[in-house]
Amino acid sequence: MADIPAAGTVPEMRRDEELTTADGRPLRVALRRSQRQLRRRAFYLVAPLLVFLLVTFGWPIANMIAGSVYNPEVAHFLPLTSSAISDWDGEDVPGEDVFAAMAMDMESGLANRTIGRAAGRINREIPGARSLVMGTARDLEDMQPPYREAFLAEDERWGDLEFWRLIKRETRIVTPAYYLLALDFEYNSRGEIVERPEIYQVYRQLFWRTAWMSLTITALCVLLGYPVAHLLATLPLKTSNVLMILVLLPFWTSLLVRTSAWIVLLQQQGVINDLLVWANIIDASGRIRMIYNQTGTIIAMTHILLPFMILPLYSVMKTIPPSYMRAARSLGATQFTAFTKVYMPLTIPGVAAGVLLVFILAIGYYITPALVGGESGIFISNLIAQNMQGTSAQLKLASALATILLVGVLFFYWLFNKLIGVDRLKFG
């Protein structure tokens, strides 16, 4: 054995005798260059779409996220005050330097008409502050330094520590205020972060509801999708192709069509209630309320998302050779043992893909909850939409809510990528 040289052994090459191409370049360099060229060519094909998406999708979303923390009004429109107040300790009415800076900011703010925007921003936190700032600014020309006394003589609210603390807080260009609001927290008058009063708490509860309703929908999809996918994967191809149409047709049908179908079926004067009354299962007076509540959202969304569970399950189950089950049976396993010990573990990748896909799609749903969810069945998306149509502060709150939702979705997308890989995604 020892004297037979190992296959593939090449006489050792000396450094100065490197292989070269016909025109004398080292082969290694030429190869690397041509591979770089191939990589570049492949990238050029992708580049148009990538650039397009970055400009018309990535950039707007980045902008929205930036908008949720951006708070420029006080810093930009009261610049001198902002710098003067930075040294203030917040314990007593600020000194003359702050008041003088405020007076100068008001003067320039009146000249270029920006004082209203700063006043409006403060007014959002302290109602009435707008008239205070605007009124004092208008009377400014009759005032003499020292401004501290003049302002306090004009209106005693200028001695309000809460007002000055707010200004100091709002000089920050980046603010977490909208995220606090989105999680039902707020600043109190001392600038500390506290929970909002219970009656105003909406969002945290809604995030939880969105999550658990999506989980319920995902669980129902597994429950309904698993047997069907198994049947489709084990039937002869001719039959399963026909049955597959029953899965693909809902997949291809408009979301609105499917939602309106559920309205038709589930409403109190609808088909299912009529059927139950006709069959004497319920009274005409005891019609069941199945829509415009959580039940409606869960039923309709399970129906809409079920194909997204069945298709990945099916594609995994189809690759499991039926002989595995027969082998298990022949080794003495019961049907049940063979199924749970052999078949089910092999389908885990499909289950994971389906679960993640359905859950990701479910937590962002807007249309179906809006149409059949009533009050109790709406998702966080519905409140994002509601806030989008409001004032600029509500718009920023909507951006903050959207960013939180986006982070959640991207986490599960990342998990999906890590466990399954997006390139495995297929339809039909």
Next chain:
Amino acid sequence: MALPAYAGTGERVWYYSYRVICALIFLFLIVPIIVIVPLSFNARPYFTFTQGMLALDPSAYSLRWYDALFSSREWMNSIRNSFFIATSSALISTALGTLAALGLSRPQMPARAFITAILISPMIVPLIITAAALFSFYARLNLANTFFSIIMAHVVLGTPFVVITVTASLSGFDQQLIRAAQSLGANQVTTFFKVILPLLLPGVIAGGLFAFITSLDEVVVVLFLAGPEQTPMTVRMFSGLREEISPTILALASILVAISILLLTSMEFLRRRNERQRGISQT
């Protein structure tokens, strides 16, 4: 998975009950879609079956809701808008998505997984977030409430489907075919048009159809981006469902079901053609 001869009673019971369960789930999938079709022919403005309909009385059925749909200027305008938006955005999506899929399928593509994840992301990001972001983006450019912004938004939403479908039809693409064509004397252009394109075309068309239906069915983004001039049928349907539901919506819904059956059939046809051409026989 026929029942084996050695199956015991328990197994037999399970076998049949399992089939019944599956049949019920299939009914759950398909009945809601089918049930609206007869209801759209209801002669009365109800959303349920009348006694007359159940008795198959011809006078209980009518075409009045279809007539209402087709004679309404607003509905017809919005249907035209929808098809215009869907066609334009599907064409652009198909072009961009196919190019990208060609690049992604090359073995030398750098950072493939990461770039694929980015290209697919519009499908994953909740539509309300996309809508919120795109609305402020186009509003700042003074382009909200234009066909341009809606079409661009739908291109974004449609391309993931094109990328996925075309990449799938390229996977398992036999590179030897190219070499075979070239060894038989075809140049690059001939190879592309005579060998690569015919093999690719079913996938490209399927992707385009996906992008088309995505745009046609899309509600959320257009809800924010479309002004009265651009209102597509989905927005009209959505507000119709929210306020007072008239069976006219069911007439349109039935037409949309017919369109999806048509598209599903063509997709199935394309898929089989693609498999035949690539020599993957169905057994």
